[in-house]
Amino acid sequence: MKKALLSLIFISFCFIANAQKSDSTHTHYAFYRGFSTHETELKSKKGILNGEYIIFKGGKKTGVIGYYKNNERVGRWICYNSKDSIDQIYNYTTKTLIFNKPDKRITYYIDSLKDGDKVIYPAKIMGYLGLFLLTRIYVPPFEIQRSVGEFNLYFIFTLDKDGKLVKYETKVASLNYNKVEEVNLRKLKPEDFEFSPAKVNGKNVACVMVFKGSLGVNLNH
Secondary structure, three states, rough: OOOHHHHHHHHHHHHHHHHHHOEEEEEEEEEEEEEEEEEEOOOOOOOOOEEEEEEEEOOOOEEEEEEEEEEEEEEEEEEEEOOOOOEEEEEEOEEEEEEEOOOOOOEEEEEOOOOOOOOOEEEEOOOOHHHHHOOOOOOOOOOHHHHEEEEEEEEEEEEEOOOEEEEEEEEEEEOOEEEEOOOOOOHOOOHHHHHEEEEEEEEEEEEEEEEEEEEOOOOOO
């Protein structure tokens, strides 16, 4: 009876040890949309992210650090402007924006606001890096590619009450030029649609968020 029990314990131990070994992780360097990354994935399931995840802004300068569990983002993800300057903290588990650094280039439009309303404005999840990935797909209209001068450039994001991007437009404007174009949402990645929602008096509301930049055209370069 004791031998049988010991054998059973031994078999159970081997099963647990093998399960732990199969689920152990390994780290490697990879790429995310043009940025270098340091990824951790399951050995038992190649390509399934599980553990620490870092996006580098350049060289070994950290841009974003967070964690995956079974290929889903979990817990706090921290985005950096520079080595010691935090741009955003977002908790993917609780779907909570913990901190977001204000940006003077962004304006917001919410219908029916009244004096005294308590407003929380939306933010692009992953902060400035998230905005950069959204805006870098922009291609200037052909007619101004042959012009010279400075143009105001607006990226207009229409968000529903849950913070999902439902419409994306660009606007180029100057004294003698004004053009609005709609971006095909099929060109975007799933994470491009993710914003934290706007809230008025604790209730989610739809919002338009506008990021202003500039466009300089110089035919000599």
